[in-house]
Amino acid sequence: MNKNVLLSSVIALSSLVSLSAEAALFTNTYAKTKYPIVLVHGLFGFSKIGNAVDYFYQVPADLKNNGAVVFxxxxxxxxSNEARGEQLLTKVQDILAISGAAKINLIGHSQGGPTARYVAGVIPTRVASVSTIAGVHKGTPVADVLLGLADMSKFTEKLVFSITEGIGGLVDGVSSEGGYSQDARASLTSLSTKGSLAFNAKFPAGVPSTACGEGTDKNGQKFYSWMGTSQATNPLDPLEPFLILASAAFLGEDNDTLVGRCSSHFGKVIKDNYAWNHLDEVNQVFGLRGVLSADPVDVLRQHANRLKLAGL
Known part of the structure; x- marks a missing residue:
């Protein structure tokens, strides 16, 4: 064969391989669910800070790169769960209108779990699935302790609620979609054991009937959950000392520093003992977590594929 012809063939083949690889990047459908995915943040949460840092750190971009439509x-x-739920309901209705989708898949972290459940309960025909990551479904002793402290005196009441609302206001102020009022008592009441039980009476779908069991699907909706049960995972994480302090409220119960293992159970339990603390579960702070722990970005991508295979 002529050397020039051979060289041309090699170049053409190389170009074809390169184009095929590039095409594969843009046609990756591993996480391409039938319905859009809506990620719901938890307490002290946000959509983005500075229009750059996602609450679900690096997750939306990864899901989109793998074919998902994400909001x-x-x-x-x-x-409260109800106030946040109404706010989310408005956003979901906009998403449904903009996307033209018949339904959505909700994935909520921490208080984002019951917030998502509220929407699923109000418009069940428009929600295909609810997945929760360390969802506060049966309350957290951290909220119980803080409410107890607030009820001790006017001074402690002002201290607890001022700090809580101050943090919430600060986060809201630097976020890309802020402008919401903050209500510490309503939030802590919703997250308390008593408040969670009252919420479950109104929105029971997916909540286990036993103390640490699994829930069942309902109204054509699929329910899933997972969480971590570690506390100290990375000494470089600046928020870890505060999380470790909060974990003392559990008195030895398995927890991720803010939510108990059994309280997180909702629907089909995928795994309830990842080597994560509460922030690791959404890849915060900036991806700092245990060296050998599972990558939460991978876990969320795999779950999107699970939803895809379920026809959702």
Whole structure:
């Protein structure tokens, strides 16, 4: 064969391989669910800070790169499940109208779990699935302790609620979709054991009937959950000392520093003992977590594929 012809063939083949690889990047459908994915943040949460840092750190971009349609609406950083739920409901209705989708898949972290459940309960025919990551479904002793402290005196009441609302207001102020009022008592009441039980009476779908069991699907909706049960995972994480302090409220119960293992159970339990603390579960702060722990970005991508295979 003529050397020039051979060289031309090699170049053409190389170009074809390169183009095929590039095409594969843009046609990756591993996480391409039938319905859009809506990520719901938890207490002190946000959509983005500075229009750059996602609450679900690096997750939306990864899901989109793998074919998913993703939305990250913001609700109040500090408020009740119902108030946040109504705010999310408005955002979801906009998403449904903009996307033209018949339904959505909700994935909520921490208080984002019951917030998502509220929407699923109000418009069940428009929600295909609800997945929760360390969802506060049966309350957290951290909220119980803080409410107990607030009820001790006017001074402690002002201290607890001022700090809580101050943090919420600060987060809201630097976020890309802020402007919400904050209500510390309403938020902590919703997250308390008593408040969670009252919420479950109104929205029971997916909540286990036993103390640490699994829930069942309902109204054609699929329910899933997972969480971590570690506390100290990375000494470089600046928020870890505060999380470790909060974990003392659990008195030895398995927890991720803010939510108990059994309280997180909702629908089909995928895994309830990842080597993560509460922030690791959404790849915060800036991806700092245990060296050998599972990558939460991978876990969320795999879950999107699970939803895809379920026809959702």
């Amino acid at each position: 990250t609406p913001q609700v109040a950083a500090v408020n």
